[in-house]
Amino acid sequence: MVLTKADTKIDLMAHLMRRAGFGASREELEMRSQIGYEKTVEELLTPSSQDPVDRYQFLRYYPMWWKPGTMGGLGQAEWVWTMISTPAPLQEKMCLFYHNIFATGVAKVDHYDEIQDMIDMFRQKGLGNYKEILMEVAKSPAMIYWLDNNENHADSVNENWGRELLELFTMGVGNYTEADVRECSRAFTGWTLEHKLPRFHMGRWDWEFKFIPEDHDYTEKEFLGHSGNFDGEEVIDIILSKPATAQFIARHLYSFFVADEPQVPAWSVISPNDPEAVNFLADALITSDYHMGTVLKKLFKSEFFKEQRFSRVKNPTEVVISTLRLVGGTDRPSPETLDWTGQIAYMGQDLLNPPSVEGWHNGIEWINSGTLMKRTNFVSELISDTLRPGVRQIIDRIKIAGTNPADIVDTCLDIMGPMEVSDQTRSELIDHSEKEGDFSWNTTGEERLIELLQLLVATREYQFA
Amino acid sequence: MTDSTKDPVIVVLQLSGGNDYMNTVVPHSNSQYRDYRPNVNIAEHEVLRLNNEIGFHPSMTPLAEMYREGNVAIIHGVGYENSPRSHFRSMDIWHTCEPETLGTEGWLGRAVNHIDPNKENVVTAVSMGPSLFRALVAPGVPVATVENLDNYGLLTDISPEEKRDRVLDRYKRIYSPMIGSGPVMDFLGQTGLDALKGADILNIAPEKYSSTVEYGDSSISKKLRSIAQIHLAELGTRVFYCDLGSFDTHADQLATHDKLWTAASGAIRDFFDDLEEHNAADNVTMFLFSEFGRRVYDNGAGTDHGAGGVCLAIGKQVKGGEYGRYPSMKESDLDQGDLVPNLDFRGVYTTLVEDWMKLDPVPIVGGQFEKPTFI
Numbered sequence: 001m002v003l004t005k006a007d008t009k010i011d012l013m014a015h016l017m018r019r020a021g022f023g024a025s026r027e028e029l030e031m032r033s034q035i036g037y038e039k040t041v042e043e044l045l046t047p048s049s050q051d052p053v054d055r056y057q058f059l060r061y062y063p064m065w066w067k068p069g070t071m072g073g074l075g076q077a078e079w080v081w082t083m084i085s086t087p088a089p090l091q092e093k094m095c096l097f098y099h100n101i102f103a104t105g106v107a108k109v110d111h112y113d114e115i116q117d118m119i120d121m122f123r124q125k126g127l128g129n130y131k132e133i134l135m136e137v138a139k140s141p142a143m144i145y146w147l148d149n150n151e152n153h154a155d156s157v158n159e160n161w162g163r164e165l166l167e168l169f170t171m172g173v174g175n176y177t178e179a180d181v182r183e184c185s186r187a188f189t190g191w192t193l194e195h196k197l198p199r200f201h202m203g204r205w206d207w208e209f210k211f212i213p214e215d216h217d218y219t220e221k222e223f224l225g226h227s228g229n230f231d232g233e234e235v236i237d238i239i240l241s242k243p244a245t246a247q248f249i250a251r252h253l254y255s256f257f258v259a260d261e262p263q264v265p266a267w268s269v270i271s272p273n274d275p276e277a278v279n280f281l282a283d284a285l286i287t288s289d290y291h292m293g294t295v296l297k298k299l300f301k302s303e304f305f306k307e308q309r310f311s312r313v314k315n316p317t318e319v320v321i322s323t324l325r326l327v328g329g330t331d332r333p334s335p336e337t338l339d340w341t342g343q344i345a346y347m348g349q350d351l352l353n354p355p356s357v358e359g360w361h362n363g364i365e366w367i368n369s370g371t372l373m374k375r376t377n378f379v380s381e382l383i384s385d386t387l388r389p390g391v392r393q394i395i396d397r398i399k400i401a402g403t404n405p406a407d408i409v410d411t412c413l414d415i416m417g418p419m420e421v422s423d424q425t426r427s428e429l430i431d432h433s434e435k436e437g438d439f440s441w442n443t444t445g446e447e448r449l450i451e452l453l454q455l456l457v458a459t460r461e462y463q464f465a
Numbered sequence: 466m467t468d469s470t471k472d473p474v475i476v477v478l479q480l481s482g483g484n485d486y487m488n489t490v491v492p493h494s495n496s497q498y499r500d501y502r503p504n505v506n507i508a509e510h511e512v513l514r515l516n517n518e519i520g521f522h523p524s525m526t527p528l529a530e531m532y533r534e535g536n537v538a539i540i541h542g543v544g545y546e547n548s549p550r551s552h553f554r555s556m557d558i559w560h561t562c563e564p565e566t567l568g569t570e571g572w573l574g575r576a577v578n579h580i581d582p583n584k585e586n587v588v589t590a591v592s593m594g595p596s597l598f599r600a601l602v603a604p605g606v607p608v609a610t611v612e613n614l615d616n617y618g619l620l621t622d623i624s625p626e627e628k629r630d631r632v633l634d635r636y637k638r639i640y641s642p643m644i645g646s647g648p649v650m651d652f653l654g655q656t657g658l659d660a661l662k663g664a665d666i667l668n669i670a671p672e673k674y675s676s677t678v679e680y681g682d683s684s685i686s687k688k689l690r691s692i693a694q695i696h697l698a699e700l701g702t703r704v705f706y707c708d709l710g711s712f713d714t715h716a717d718q719l720a721t722h723d724k725l726w727t728a729a730s731g732a733i734r735d736f737f738d739d740l741e742e743h744n745a746a747d748n749v750t751m752f753l754f755s756e757f758g759r760r761v762y763d764n765g766a767g768t769d770h771g772a773g774g775v776c777l778a779i780g781k782q783v784k785g786g787e788y789g790r791y792p793s794m795k796e797s798d799l800d801q802g803d804l805v806p807n808l809d810f811r812g813v814y815t816t817l818v819e820d821w822m823k824l825d826p827v828p829i830v831g832g833q834f835e836k837p838t839f840i
Contacts (some may be wrong), residue, residue, distance in 0.1 A: 107711060148715040151766055158764050160715050167551060178801070265553045269566065313649075346612055356482075356554045356711070364649050368597035369587075369660035370610030372620050372653075381622045422646060428639045454623065455632060460637055460653040 006105035010035045011418050013040065015309050018465040019257050020044045020300060021089030021221045023322035025390060026397060026415055041300045045089035045127060045293050053081070061333040068112045075112030076341040076351040079119055083123040083321045084330050087442060094126030094292070096120050096317055097256050099351070101169060102137050104146045106352050114142035114207055115352045121352035130249060130290035134169065134236050141193035147357065150192040152185060154217040159185045164357050166239070174268040183223040187235040190216030240290060243282070249290070250281035257299055259311040261365035277304040310420055310464040313363050316347030318465055319375050326391035327382045329379040367463065384450045395449060399441050405433035410450065412456055421461045429455060476692060476751040477573070478685070478729070479598065481710030483552065485768055486758035486775045486804065488722055489518050492682055497794045505763035506717050519791070524726040527734035535785035538672045538839035540776040540791040544806025548757055548772040552713065555756040560599040562811055572814055573704050574603025575829045576822060586701045587659045593688040593707040601706055607659040614671055614691040619666040623696055637661060670698035678739040683728035685709045689736040697743050703822070704810050712755060719766040733779060750780035750821050750840070754810070758832055760802050760837050761794060773806035776813055780838050782821070790836035812836045
């Protein structure tokens with residue numbers, strides 16, 4: 001891989017913004033480099049320092065997007081809009097992180113509103129304690145319905161939530177027995193949901209958490225070597241006291257923020273790629289009492305994070321949101337937002353509707369001939385839209401580099417990342433540009449530049465963050 | 466392409482989420498059935514009786530007709546030992562044939578490797594849906610993943626045609642193998658080239674297609690219609706894969722199960738009628754499976770994860786009827802409340818691989834297994 005002529009500070013800042021956010025324009029990277037890496041980390045970890053996205057601006061344009069019920073596209077639109085517009089991108093990145101762990105889908109919940117509420121909870125609490133998040137999720141009506149805890153009764157136990165809490169949300173396969181699943185489920189009997197009165201005549205009914213004491217199993221439970229009359233919260237405390245849980249969450253953090261790991265079902269069989277890093281994060285979780293913001297600060301400042309450039313395949317949300325934030329022209333909500341949510345789904349990540357409670361398979365599994373086609377077509381189309389202010393800025397910056405095709409290619413790689421590409425890719429791009437000689441900055445020259453940018457975003461290297 | 470239509474073709478329909486065996490193939494004469502299922506059962510008069518012992522779910526009328534025509538095989542009690550009752554682990558096992566360790570290669574990926582060892586045809590396997598099923602994954606094996614057949618192509622927004630051709634030529638060079646770039650980059654490179662080639666080939670299919678069969682609106686109808694279009698275009702596709710879900714009916718099972726099987730049965734009937742109309746049904750066998758069956762006892766409104774399940778094979782070359790036996794429902798014969806599988810799923814795959822696809826099954830399913838003789 002060759003790293004183009006980028007300045008190392010810009011390069012590191014670009015890496016941070018790709019991982020902790022959805023990328024950034026060159027203007028933003030330069031501005032942040034002035035402020036410095038540590039201060040930028042602090043800022044990202046303090047979303048309250050930024051003005052929140054004005055959802056009322058959004059709803060003034062599209063009132064139908066409030067409480068979208070079961071309407072596909074509309075259901076995800078507000079979140080997609082927030083990701084595009086937010087000045088606090090890590091906050092939204094955390095929502096995505098948790099959504100892939102606590103994967104809850106409208107295919108069953110049949111009600112986007114309730115899953116949106118869960119995302120909003122991640123937005124408010126995502127950088128706080130993991131225990132609090134687990135408690136909120138356990139009481140989330142969307143999750144209760146998704147994993148049938150409303151069917152988990154003192155006299156007939158439904159194991160769905162109890163099992164996934166252990167298998168997917170905290171410990172991972174191999175760290176508990178079938179008996180533990182049963183006992184864990186018993187502790188959550190009576191944790192159910194109820195309907196509030198509808199907001200409008202003919203409106204949908206909102207759900208809220210409800211505990212029904214008569215339906216709770218108060219008898220003694222044997223769970224992970226402890227015995228007592230545990231309720232759900234005590235079960236969560238026991239789970240969090242086990243080292244396996246810290247390892248499991250640490251591996252999730254590593255895979256999402258640092259470098260692609262194998263898929264979650266493989267974790268009981270395959271060790272982490274960088275066990276030291278995962279142990280470091282697990283220790284940070286334990287010593288901070290699972291405070292996610294504290295752990296992330298250590299992660300972003302670690303050497304293993306800084307070294308792992310371009311070692312994750314971008315997920316479809318990252319592809320779409322980072323492209324839109326780059327090309328701009330998105331200051332007002334528009335019907336295009338619906339197309340963009342659809343694009344994320346076509347690339348294999350139908351937000352608020354994961355394929356199962358396991359969430360999506362990450363890394364290279366995002367790529368197949370169909371999704372690669374969708375990714376390439378989407379980015380290529382937007383980067384060719386010269387009416388977008390971000391595209392104009394890119395063109396104007398590249399023009400400064402002169403007229404020599406090789407210089408133009410290197411400048412494109414620099415401005416679009418800075419990207420690291422193979423010698424082969426670079427020389428193909430140069431060869432492509434040299435065919436028509438030096439650039440002259442008239443309409444034809446700009447068209448040639450756009451063609452080059454379209455090829456650049458179609459490369460293999462562009463699939464990585 | 467010459468004579469490619471005569472080669473055997475397999476269409477896999479995956480019932481994702483754990484299809485309830487006992488309410489799909491209902492053991493209506495077994496008195497225990499209703500004892501175990503006080504709430505989630507099919508009423509005696511609604512069962513589509515196939516014989517004195519079993520009958521289909523009431524929403525499976527088209528499949529019951531096809532069964533009576535002798536074109537449906539019911540394969541009982543399929544599964545494997547020590548079922549983990551986890552969707553994901555179980556689906557992985559079905560996809561990779563590796564119940565003990567974690568497999569990364571899919572059984573159909575290996576089959577495609579044997580069908581087309583030189584990778585001459587990038588559409589030997591077609592996966593319908595936004596993501597690629599692991600059953601089709603094997604190193605270097607191209608699989609076309611088609612989400613919408615009507616809009617399948619690379620960099621379709623670049624015009625004029627001459628410019629697009631120039632960019633696609635360069636794309637091909639950029640995606641050609643790089644020495645020492647590692648497996649991930651190699652995979653990406655191959656995928657890009659396959660996408661390019663596959664799009665050119667598959668674009669022909671909807672253009673060539675015409676049919677009097679009107680499919681329904683369900684997602685499975687759309688997928689099977691696209692599969693019919695590709696099959697009828699004679700592009701040499703031998704393996705098709707699609708899915709329907711979610712069958713994870715912990716709650717509200719009766720309504721959900723009914724909706725899913727209504728969609729599936731109608732779509733399957735339309736699909737075979739379509740092929741029949743074009744005289745192209747003889748070399749197609751469809752195979753239905755789910756990652757596990759569901760628990761014998763109902764939980765009040767649904768059923769929880771179980772073990773043994775049922776598979777169906779459908780097509781004119783299928784010897785219709787029942788294979789294997791319904792696992793015993795006696796309380797003492799259950800394992801943790803579940804039907805114990807009595808037929809290894811790899812045996813069912815063996816029949817499909819050996820007797821239908823005419824390939825050596827041992828390397829594909831990972832050993833020798835007793836096979837039911839439904840082909």
